[in-house]
Structure formats: structure tokens, C-alpha cells
Amino acid sequence: MPTSKQIQIMPTVVDPRTSIVPTPQHAPFRKRIAFAIGRILALVMRTRANAIESGTRIRAPHLLDRLIRNGIQAQALQERDHVRLRDIHRNYWSKEALKFGSDYGFRFEEQFLQFDVEMLRVAFKHFDRNNLDSVIELGCGNGKVLEYVSQQIASCEEFIGIDIDPNRIDANKHHYEGQQLEFVTGNALSWLQTHVKPSMMLMTNGGVLEYFLHSEVIEIFELAAQQSNTAIALIETVGSDHDLDKDTQTHPYGREFAFSHNYLHLLKEAGFKIRHFSERRCENGDRWVRIFATH
Known part of the structure; x- marks a missing residue:
């Protein structure tokens, strides 16, 4: 969870954690590895991947879920499918806003x-x-x-x-x-x-x-x-x-x-x-x- 220190004003810099990512190839190296693993898992575990994308399986305590979500997003990025990215976000927030407000009420x-x-x-x-x-x-x-x-x-x-x-x-x-x-x-x-x-x-x-x-x-x-x-x-x-x-x-x-x-x-x-x-x-x-x- 972020602390107050993490929201202090900083100098003008480009931060790779929050920079533009037009395709998976533009992501940081560790993220590209997660993309590759996630795409394979999404193909192998198709039912689980569909549940994650549709929002019926929202919370992701398991590493597999996070990797699969990365794989789904990587495919959408690769195809420049902004509608699919939008829908992933919408499905997530339609069920998770209450928890977010509790966790980040500060x-x-x-x-x-x-x-x-x-x-x-x-x-x-x-x-x-x-x-x-x-x-x-x-x-x-x-x-x-x-x-x-x-x-x-x-x-x-x-x-x-x-x-x-x-x-x-x-x-x-x-x-x-x-x-x-x-x-x-x-x-x-x-x-x-x-x-x-x-x-x-x-x-x-x-x-x-x-x-x-x-x-x-x-x-x-x-x-x-x-x-x-x-x-x-x-x-x-x-x-x-x-x-x-x-x-x-x-x-x-x-x-x-x-x-x-x-x-x-x-x-x-x-x-x-x-x-x-x-x-x-x-x-x-x-x-x-x-x-x-x-x-």
C-alpha cells in the first residue's frame, strides 16, 4: 500500500513504470517476461483466463491469475485493441471499487x-x-x-x-x-x-x-x-x-x-x-x- 511519502512531488523525469506502452515490446524487460508467460498460461488455462477477463474472477491473490491477466493485456496491446483493454478495466472496477476505497481511503x-x-x-x-x-x-x-x-x-x-x-x-x-x-x-x-x-x-x-x-x-x-x-x-x-x-x-x-x-x-x-x-x-x-x- 502506498504511503504518504510515495505521493511527494518529484522532479520532472520519465519513469518507465508509468511511461507509454504502445506494444508489449515497449514494456520493461521484466514486464515482457511476465507477458510471455501469461500468454502461454492464458492459452493453456482458457477457462480461467475467460473468467479473469470477464470479471467473474476479479481478485488475484494467486500468481497465476496475475500472469494470465498480463498475458491477456499483452495480446490486446499487440493487436492495438483498446476496446478490449477498456472492457478489462470496466469489468474489474465494476466489482472492485468498494475494496479499493477501503484500501486507499487515506x-x-x-x-x-x-x-x-x-x-x-x-x-x-x-x-x-x-x-x-x-x-x-x-x-x-x-x-x-x-x-x-x-x-x-x-x-x-x-x-x-x-x-x-x-x-x-x-x-x-x-x-x-x-x-x-x-x-x-x-x-x-x-x-x-x-x-x-x-x-x-x-x-x-x-x-x-x-x-x-x-x-x-x-x-x-x-x-x-x-x-x-x-x-x-x-x-x-x-x-x-x-x-x-x-x-x-x-x-x-x-x-x-x-x-x-x-x-x-x-x-x-x-x-x-x-x-x-x-x-x-x-x-x-x-x-x-x-x-x-x-x-
């Missing part, structure tokens, strides 16, 4: 409040002068960030957290019962397609959109841009070597082969104005970007 105090809240303070000042009716947190996790925001924007009456794990949402409903917070189970993009409206701020924290396809992130931003007086506040991770000034594409990256998106470019393309941008790099290799944008 991140609110040791990461968000220490390092990332500065971006939201820019948002709070913006909404001192502009009307805000709804705050929607995509991938709300344990709800602590949404609760914090609800305490800072008194004029806003609707705070909704969306998460793909029904167990996580049920736990939040029980924990925050009686508060001005609503929690919904579902896919964030599907929900937004029917619920997006004016005077709304979309928000993510801790890495959420990294599990969405390039086209899905574009659609989320465009849905928000179709409404008046909308804003987006993001706390996301990107590849340690992703050049956000020049490279506008999306790439698999890091330990779990999530997607490194150029959020600045995609927001500008959707017509948003960047009000705040900052980033920090951490001892564990993570590179975090914090963005607040308005339309």
Missing part, C-alpha cells in the same frame, strides 16, 4: 487535501461569480471528495456521484444518508447522455477517465459543451513521457495499461477555456494533472 487526506485541492479552489472562486446548479462526480469512489465539494459551494443544490460498482454505491448511500448527496450506479458516459444539463460541473478525482476510450472522453466533453455555463474539473494521471504540448493522441501506459489522454487538447477542441492547469510527479512514478476548464 488518499483523500494524504493526496487530495495536501496536493490537489488547489485546483478546486479555482473552481470555487469561479462559482462565487457564476451560477452552479449541479456537481457530478464521475467515478465517485467513497464519496469523500464529493462531500468536501458540497461543503464548499453552498449555492449549489445537487451533488451526484456516479460509480460503476453497485456495492460501492450502496455503501455510500448508507454512509451519507441524510446528507445532500445522491449516488447512482452506472456507466458515466451512458448516464450523461440522458442527464447532462446547463450550469453543471463535471468532476473526476484519482484517475477515472484513464479507463475510458479516446472517443468516449471526447463525447463526455462534447456533451458538456452543448450546455451553457458548464465546467470540468479533472484530477487524472497521464504517462510520464506523454508530451502534452505536441502529442494529442491517446496511448496505453503504466502498470495497468490504462489510457493516457491529452486532456488539455481534448478540452480545447471541445471549446473549453483552461482556467487552471498544474501537474506533479511522484516518487512511485505517477504523473498527475489537475485541470479546471469552463465553457
Whole structure:
């Protein structure tokens, strides 16, 4: 489990643990070995591999499970099958968000409040002068960030957290019962397609959109841009070597082969104005970007 020391700000460096991995051949040597073994195991133990990929066998205490997952991801990387990678992540988080929130609950105090809240303070000042009716947190996790925001924007009456794990949402409903917070189970993009409206701020924290396809992130931003007086506040991770000034594409990256998106470019393309941008790099290799944008 990471400690507070592992989230300290570090110099700007390219870290191979969190760099872009376009194909298995670009992965570090030890990871390539795990890929090769995993692909063989996935072929030999096909039933087990199918269960891991579909999400019916999520937790992986056994080394075989971890190797098989590596083999499945290696095949998807080799075939440049981003949809398959996305589905692997989606199947995982639809069942594991509750456990993650329990294991990493310290991140609110040791990461968000220490390092990332500065971006939201820019948002709070913006909404001192502009009307805000709804705050929607995509991938709300344990709800602590949404609760914090609800305490800072008194004029806003609707705070909704969306998460793909029904167990996580049920736990939040029980924990925050009686508060001005609503929690919904579902896919964030599907929900937004029917619920997006004016005077709304979309928000993510801790890495959420990294599990969405390039086209899905574009659609989320465009849905928000179709409404008046909308804003987006993001706390996301990107590849340690992703050049956000020049490279506008999306790439698999890091330990779990999530997607490194150029959020600045995609927001500008959707017509948003960047009000705040900052980033920090951490001892564990993570590179975090914090963005607040308005339309």
C-alpha cells in the first residue's frame, strides 16, 4: 500500500513504470517476461483466463491469475485493441471499487487535501461569480471528495456521484444518508447522455477517465459543451513521457495499461477555456494533472 511519502512531488523525469506502452515490446524487460508467460498460461488455462477477463474472477491473490491477466493485456496491446483493454478495466472496477476505497481511503487526506485541492479552489472562486446548479462526480469512489465539494459551494443544490460498482454505491448511500448527496450506479458516459444539463460541473478525482476510450472522453466533453455555463474539473494521471504540448493522441501506459489522454487538447477542441492547469510527479512514478476548464 502506498504511503504518504510515495505521493511527494518529484522532479520532472520519465519513469518507465508509468511511461507509454504502445506494444508489449515497449514494456520493461521484466514486464515482457511476465507477458510471455501469461500468454502461454492464458492459452493453456482458457477457462480461467475467460473468467479473469470477464470479471467473474476479479481478485488475484494467486500468481497465476496475475500472469494470465498480463498475458491477456499483452495480446490486446499487440493487436492495438483498446476496446478490449477498456472492457478489462470496466469489468474489474465494476466489482472492485468498494475494496479499493477501503484500501486507499487515506488518499483523500494524504493526496487530495495536501496536493490537489488547489485546483478546486479555482473552481470555487469561479462559482462565487457564476451560477452552479449541479456537481457530478464521475467515478465517485467513497464519496469523500464529493462531500468536501458540497461543503464548499453552498449555492449549489445537487451533488451526484456516479460509480460503476453497485456495492460501492450502496455503501455510500448508507454512509451519507441524510446528507445532500445522491449516488447512482452506472456507466458515466451512458448516464450523461440522458442527464447532462446547463450550469453543471463535471468532476473526476484519482484517475477515472484513464479507463475510458479516446472517443468516449471526447463525447463526455462534447456533451458538456452543448450546455451553457458548464465546467470540468479533472484530477487524472497521464504517462510520464506523454508530451502534452505536441502529442494529442491517446496511448496505453503504466502498470495497468490504462489510457493516457491529452486532456488539455481534448478540452480545447471541445471549446473549453483552461482556467487552471498544474501537474506533479511522484516518487512511485505517477504523473498527475489537475485541470479546471469552463465553457
